[in-house]
Amino acid sequence: MTRLPRPLAPCLLVLAASLLGATVSAQSAIPYQGVLTDTDGAPLTGSVELTFMLWDAPTGGTPTWGETQTVTLDDGVFSVQLGAEDSFDPDEFDRPLYLGVSVDGGDELPRIPLGAAGTALGLRFPVAGTNATNAPALQISNTGSGFGIAVSGDGVGAVTAAGAGAESIGLLATAAGTGAAVSAVNMGNGPAGVFRVSGASSDEAALVASTEGTGPALSVATTNTGTVEPALTVRTAGNGAIGFEARHDGEAGFAGAFIIDDPDFVGSPLYAQSNAESASVLAVSGGDGPAVGAFANEGGTGLVAQRATTSGSGHVAEFVDPTDDNAEAAVVITAETQTTAVPALLVEHGGRGTAGRFEITSTAGIGTGLYARTIGPGVALHGTTSGSGTLAVGTWAHAASGSDAVPLRVSQDGTGDDIAVFQATTGVNQARIDRLGVGYFNGGVQSSGADVAEAFAVEGPVEAYAPGDVLVISTRTNRTVEKSAEAYSSLVVGVYATRPGLVLTERGIDDDLDDLVPMGVVGVLPTKVTAENGPIRRGDLLVTAATPGHAMRADPAALRVGVVLGKALEPFDGDGSGLIRVLVNAK
Template identity: 25%
Template sequence: MKRFAMGCVMGLLMLASSAFAQAPVSTVFSYQGKLTDNGSPANGSYDIKAYLFDALAGGNQMAATTATVSVTDGLLNTELNFGAAFNGTALWLEIQVSPAGQNNFVTLTPRQPLNAAPFASYALNSYWTASGNAIQNTNTGFVGINRTSQVSGAEYFGIQAPATGTNYGGMYIRTDSATAKPFYGYTTGAETAWTYLDGNNGTFNVYNGGVRMTIENTGNVGIGETDPSAKLHIDNGSASSRALYATKTGSGIVTEFNVANGNSAMPLYAVTYGTGRAALFEAHTSNTTGAVHILKNNGPALQVTADVGFGSHDTTAAMSIVSNNDSELTTGGILVLGDVGGGNLAMDGNEIMARNNGAASTLYLNNEGGNTIISPLGHTIVSVLEITGGADFSEGFEVSGAIEPGMVVVIDPANPGELKPATSAYDRKVAGIVSGAGGVKPGMIMSQNGTLASGEHPVALTGRVYCWCDASTGAIEPGDLLTTSSTPGHAMKVSDHAAAQGAILGKAMTSLKAGEKGLVLVLVSLQ
């Protein structure tokens, strides 16, 4: 009785490329083994019957095939073809052997389990089709590597990398050439885009109708710029749209530029070499806050240098502007407020100029009221000084006793530098008239604070001023000389010219009927 034994190796048989290009991938796989006949290596021709079962023992026969092989020194190599029997179900191979033509088959035990190689044929034939040197997957559902579930319902291909902790896990696309461009693409059929690594220069690029973004291996990022020279380099070309647009709803900060303490870096640098603005800040009409709000804990919040290389900034000022630009009627100025084609104010290092379309204009200071102080410790020089808010020249005096505008005052011997209301006729100590009566204000008031030459009440020493007068000694007519009277704080017409020498206030410019008391406009001229 013959006894056969065999050790075997099975593998997927890859057909020649010419056949591969013309037909679907073959279901044939190679079968290699070592056959012994009664303990010795077999030689000669043998018939083989091969069966597929769905169990190691017993079970159902799923497919069968036969072959005649030539065996030398026990070695055999043949091809088995079970057709489309491989569908993913676990299968076992049973082999029966007989010397060729003797039909004396012996079953080899145990059955051999079929592993990866034949099932690769199943996978290829079930979900893949061949086209030339290409194969394509016909599966319309999710394809997962190391996972079966989708991250989202729109996912069709996914990888589950068995990475643990903080390790990397993923996939590479590698090219044969070190200077090639491995890419990953996207298309809808109508639109196509891709990302790629440029092996020639090490940049990572986003292509969408052109290279739209470039990331260098130095960390520089270019948007619209393939050779970025900064960490973020945006080139909008000649497009009229914005190169950078940052927006945010609600409150908070849209964009922040920050330099850490102790560093001298410049967080924002805006420059233009064309005809446009380097920066524009705009707050729409619906916004009641300022377009620009600059905060600084100390030192200048804003420094402007109009002429590079000229001068230096004041580091203690809230705003410092350095320029060598002189103000002229038609041009110039360090700071210009207003429309250069209309009324505007130009300022330079030592000048404030009011202009109107290239011509000199009126400069208004506190036009709606309020005091204006000019050079309190220096001199003020003018070509012509025109005062339109008052009509007399006054000095400030302290005045004792009850006093009101329009009253005549005389020198107070008891209080140096002070005055008091006049109480006697023809008083040669007469000093002037308290200004402000009748709605006529002093045009100029002089004093020196902190000395005897100062005081609260402006007393007219010259000019036009309303004065309280008593006409009980005679009617007052324009041109009459006026002097002090016995009525406190009142003037009267001079009737004794000899006694009036040194006691004359000035001349009446309006009249007052005999016996009346009232205000008379006086041209002050002490004599």
């Protein structure tokens, strides 16, 4: 025995809904589709004979119409046109009717309610139909003020439209007036409309909106003033998929515009939040234009990036250029205001961190962490502190070991006299460096070193010398020094400086000094000494010793002009040699 389960839902409800307003004539037919299975649910195959009867009661009653059709089952599926063999009498549809079906002369299956009094042809069971022409399978016109079609349902879908052809449209709605072609209203708690592409291999959009007029293709609005929910929510579950994409194929305009019309509104036109390790907003430009353009027409801010919570470790905003051959900047900010000196970029920090940080994280990077340039009379880089901070402008370089990264580079390509000017009060210079490299400091100079040294060439390899060596003038080579090698030498001039506070040289500031030694000529220098002329006490005059590169206590009776190296600041009375601090001032 066979049974008739519920018909195929994906394509039945649309046709059933479309027939609500149809007029029954002598040629009218009701499309009907179903599936025949055995008692175990397996679909039947082959040909069967189906008998259809219309009754005036759900059981018993009197038949009002009937016909028999032979159908061929396709995996259990059959499609028929009720009324194709024996047409309907339209007058019979002014009352509730019930459809009974029997298979191969068997018992009639439970009857299906067909309609109710007052409906033209109101089908309340799923039906389906086919149309092999280019004309609509069903066309409904409405000249009144009501709905051309109204559908309700308690099942999975009240309306379902399916287009089986390669270019067919499942549902086409057209409006010639000012009203909407499609209006979806949900009186309950569910969504008003759902658009879904169920094919896993499909690359088409679930919703396509286009307009040939001057209005927007898609308008989304929330009219409930008490809601805090967004007017539009876009979600994607794909890996790497884009939740929202706006494209512009014209020659001008914007792919997306977010506007707040209310001047008293305090919110943001665009709000983006990411709860994962990904960017809240990702903007990509495939052409010559900018990926992001932010504009403020009045006193507002064109772009605001703010963390939504008080905790988190991600970036509030991130601009990345992944291309290798692009010579343009990842971010360009321009201020075209001519009447006021407003900044193009203002970075503020209300906490304890850094307001702005510019880094080159690639060890192969040869660019500049922060580049500031002006072609006008203004300052390329200006830093001001109004609080208790110690630096108005702080710069640094974060580089791998062995890198030659430069923390701060300032270039003067104009006609100005100075490369850098430092002011404690606006308009009052406290320090400056002119274009020739001369430094001027109102408050003096303080260095962590304790001596003044000058770079000198040495006799022999420079590796043979070490800090603390007592040095004398070479008698063999001009402007060259060597280790002292005799007592009371009048050629003594200084000591190999350990950490000089100032190094003088005749070479340029970019020249290498590795082949020279910094000889301290005045100041406090750690000096190699020996007790070969007796213990050294604080304040003793020191002269060269017979031990090479060392100093010793001077015998006052043996002193003469030009042999004194300096005065001892620490005692030494040990055996061999030692290292003490000496106030060097050869004379």
